[in-house]
Amino acid sequence: MIGISYDDVAILERFSGRSEITFPLLSDPESETIVAYNVLNEEGTGRLEGIPRPGTFILDEDGVIRAKLFLEGYRDRHTTDALIEAAGAFD
Template sequence: MAANGRLEVGDTAPAFTLPAANGSTVSLSDYAGRKVIVYFYPAAMTPGCTKQACDFTDNLAELGDAGIGVVGISPDTPEKLQQFAERDEITFPLLSDPDKTVLSAWGAFGEKKLYGKVVTGVIRSTFLVDENGVIALAQYNVKATGHVAKLRRDLSV
């Protein structure tokens, strides 16, 4: 882990087990032996987060064909995430981290610039965890729009 608390390629991905929108629980270990994109976003049902989640949904088949799962994590409640999933037909797991423990462990919660001011909040971040639970790609401060297309290019998917 870098001095600024951010994960880097080669780091072991921090384990988690979180409640999902559908009432189940999902753990990083559920993806052992396969690749998974773990992405963190600030708030369900906001324009940027909706765009990003819908982009992942639209590209889920191609990512799946490449052996890559997708999990989204935010501080929203499971109930709000369920509304989000139903409203926008999001078919991958949306996980709830209201106390921001997992967000913090992954370096996705902290100081960021928002409209020129320094604030504390969720840092929109995306990671690719490999089959062995190791960070293969770490991207912080990603843009919601166009991010999935760039990610597919970066991963050659």
């Protein structure tokens, strides 16, 4: 599991420390990966314009997104069971 954000490395380090995140957070300041995977939120306006959709994406061994999971709140996280179920859908 990894996280990808357009935030710079220093911001991600502070965030992961405060949030006790134990998986890697990768910085994508130009949103190249976010755009390549077509997960850019184009519906936002003002401050939210261009912010990637917060969610969980399950990729196969070829790097193709096979499942996208979203929750109402951007701070909410999926349960392990939900991830296992989504991953099992394309075995």
